[in-house]
Amino acid sequence: MPRCDRVFFEGGFFHVYNRLGRGEHAFKDEETARYFLGRLRAVVERDGLSVHAYCLMSNHYHLALRMGSVPLSRSLQSIQQRTTSFINWKHKVYGPLWQGRFKAKLIDSEKYLTGLLSYIHLNPVSARLVSDPADYPWSGHLDLLGGRKRPIVDVDAVLRVFGKTRRSARAAYVRELNIAEEEEWIGEEPGSLPWWRLGRPPKGEADDPEDAIRERRDRERLGP
Secondary structure (H helix, E strand, O other): OOOOOOOOOOOOEEEEEEEEOOOOOHHHOHHHHHHHHHHHHHHHHHHOOEEEEEEEOOOEEEEEEEOOOOOHHHHHHHHHHHHHHHHHHHHOOOOOOEOOOOEEEEOOOHHHHHHHHHHHHOHHHHOOOOOOHHHOOOEOHHHHHOOOOOOOEOHHHHHHHHOOOHHHHHHHHHHHHHHHOOOOOOOOOHHHOHHHHOOOOOOOOOOOOOHHHHHHHHHHHHOO
């Protein structure tokens, strides 16, 4: 059965993630982790993406993105293909690297957006790699705290969600993380997160991340 086309649109917020195949934990290597984040930065600058959060773990990544005018599929394919080429070259291996195409879920409320930012930046805490997300070098948490001169995260856009001044917004963001640490879903796989469960089709049907958008557009086009 052919795969369904996924629906992305300019200005949409998405939770994007993917996992390495082949039993790889390639991002434990600092050079490889820096390469991936370098590709992410390059695509942000080239395609006009707005990154609201990111975290690179040993065998997967999470991104919270606001799409620009360039289709999200093109941007993410560029990152993943270049990363595949780099890792295969570095380890002198061949073949696919990722467990299929990247997964993406529309985030359509501020509640889910703030939850997503907490989930992504608490990933290394949930995995017991660090007790403080500020101690993890491969996430956007330090960007939001003002700890990097060249952040990948669109700091001003994110802080506007939490407050009117940088100081009050950063304090509110940290409070949100502290609250989120107590949520039952904070350490779950993406498919078990509230914004992924919402609108999930009945068991046995295809779980395409953008089905809800497609169905809503069909209804609007056909009318009552």
